[in-house]
Amino acid sequence: xxxxxxxxxxxxxxxxxxxxxxxxxxxxxxxxxxxxxxxxxxxxxxxxxxxxxxxxxxxxxxxxxxxxxxxxxxxxxxxxxxxxxxxxxxxxxxxxxxxx
Numbered sequence: 001x002x003x004x005x006x007x008x009x010x011x012x013x014x015x016x017x018x019x020x021x022x023x024x025x026x027x028x029x030x031x032x033x034x035x036x037x038x039x040x041x042x043x044x045x046x047x048x049x050x051x052x053x054x055x056x057x058x059x060x061x062x063x064x065x066x067x068x069x070x071x072x073x074x075x076x077x078x079x080x081x082x083x084x085x086x087x088x089x090x091x092x093x094x095x096x097x098x099x100x
Contacts, residue, residue, distance in 0.1 A: 001037055001056055001093040002063035006070055008051040009083040015043065018051060018081050026073055030055060033069070035062030051082075056093060063090055 010018055022041060030039050035058035042052040053070065057063040067088055074082060 001058060001096060002060045003090055003093050004055045004057070004063040004067045004070075005089040006053045006055075006067065007087040007089070008053070008074070009049050009086075010051060010081055012048045014081045015048075015051060018078060019043075021077060022053070025077065026070070029069065029073065030066055033057070033062060033066060035059050056096075060092070 008018075019041060027039060030036065037056040037058060039053070039055050042054070044050050044052065055063060055066040055070070057066060067090070071086070074086070
C-alpha cells in the first residue's frame with residue numbers, strides 16, 4: 001500500500017467550508033479511483049491554518065494519480081479558500097492497522 005499526503009493552508013475561518021466541500025464533492029471522486037483503500041482529513045490542533053489530507057491506495061501509481069486529481073480538483077473548486085502550492089509527501093505504508 002502507498003499513502004499520498006497533502007498539506008494545505010487556509011484561513012481558519014474558511015476551514016469548515018473546505019471540509020464540507022471535500023466531504024461532499026471530493027471524497028466520492030477519490031473513493032471511485034482504482035486501488036482506493038482509505039481517505040481522511042486531519043485538522044492539526046496546534047496548526048489552526050493547516051489541513052492535511054491522506055489518501056491510501058493499493059499501489060504507488062494510484063496514490064500519485066490521487067495527488068494529480070486532488071490538485072486539479074482544488075484549483076477548480078477551492079482556489080478561493082486555500083493558499084496555493086500545497087506540499088506533498090508520500091510513500092509505502094509499512095504498518096497498517098484497522099478495526100476488526
